[in-house]
Amino acid sequence: MDSQFHRILWGWFFVLLFFVTSCSLQTVKRPEGEKEFYQETSRLEKSAREHPDTSVRAQSHLQLAFLYVNYRNPQLNYARALQEMESYFSLTPGKAQTEEERDWLAVLKEVGKLQSGLERMQRANKSLRDEVAGLKETIERLKTLDRQIEERRTLTK
Numbered sequence: 584m585d586s587q588f589h590r591i592l593w594g595w596f597f598v599l600l601f602f603v604t605s606c607s608l609q610t611v612k613r614p615e616g617e618k619e620f621y622q623e624t625s626r627l628e629k630s631a632r633e634h635p636d637t638s639v640r641a642q643s644h645l646q647l648a649f650l651y652v653n654y655r656n657p658q659l660n661y662a663r664a665l666q667e668m669e670s671y672f673s674l675t676p677g678k679a680q681t682e683e684e685r686d687w688l689a690v691l692k693e694v695g696k697l698q699s700g701l702e703r704m705q706r707a708n709k710s711l712r713d714e715v716a717g718l719k720e721t722i723e724r725l726k727t728l729d730r731q732i733e734e735r736r737t738l739t740k
Contacts, residue, residue, distance in 0.1 A: 617657045623652060631670070641674035645684070654692075661698060665691040 620702065624647065644667045650656065651664035668688050688717035 616696065620650065620653075620656050620658070631667075637674055641671050644668070644671040648687070648691075661691060661694045665695050 616629075627643045627647045627650065631640050631647060634640050634643065648664045648667035648671060651660045651667065653659075665688075668691055671684070672688065
């Protein structure tokens with residue numbers, strides 16, 4: 584009885600240890616400053632490129648995607664997050680992909696469309712501003728010309 588009790592006790596201890604370590608892996612320290620974001624990004628990029636295990640490379644791509652859209656990241660990069668998310672999906676079988684990850688992919692694609700639309704609008708806006716500046720210059724020249732014509736008219740009378 585005493586031996587069986589110890590086996591059960593040790594069994595529960597190992598189960599508890601397993602859950603504690605798995606939970607502690609989920610609460611890995613997140614980067615705070617620009618330097619820490621750069622270091623973490625470099626580490627994950629290296630892991631995504633060089634690690635022999637495909638699942639580790641896929642997870643590195645996923646973590647990179649979330650790192651690029653982290654609100655504390657001083658250099659947000661939605662386009663790069665989309666690339667990393669697509670890399671993750673290419674390395675991960677469909678069954679292992681969660682709904683949340685698919686939602687993120689859809690959101691990042693939409694953000695990409697919005698950013699490209701914004702860039703087009705900004706180019707069009709700059710073009711219109713340049714055109715308006717040219718028209719203002721033309722108006723000023725016409726005003727000057729009109730004054731000169733009026734002066735000549737008054738002198739000839």
